[in-house]
Amino acid sequence: MMKKEDFNCKHCNNTFKARVVDRNRGWAQFCSKSCKAFHQAKIRRTLEALIMEETVDILEESVYY
Numbered sequence: 001m002m003k004k005e006d007f008n009c010k011h012c013n014n015t016f017k018a019r020v021v022d023r024n025r026g027w028a029q030f031c032s033k034s035c036k037a038f039h040q041a042k043i044r045r046t047l048e049a050l051i052m053e054e055t056v057d058i059l060e061e062s063v064y065y
């Protein structure tokens with residue numbers, strides 16, 4: 001039988017059971033598929049926000065120089 005342990009979800013912090021072997025592979029970071037989807041969407045929005053800020057900088061520079 002596979003060894004299972006309690007872990008905290010990276011997104012909602014809920015406790016969930018996951019196989020230790022999966023954790024060792026970098027899997028089982030989230031309690032559910034929707035939490036994983038939410039977390040990845042958040043990362044994407046953060047990246048987009050960073051890209052937007054850079055674009056604004058470039059636009060402002062082109063106005064002044």
Ligand SMILES: [Zn+2]
Pocket residue numbers: 009010011012013014030031032035
């Ligand atoms: Zn969760």
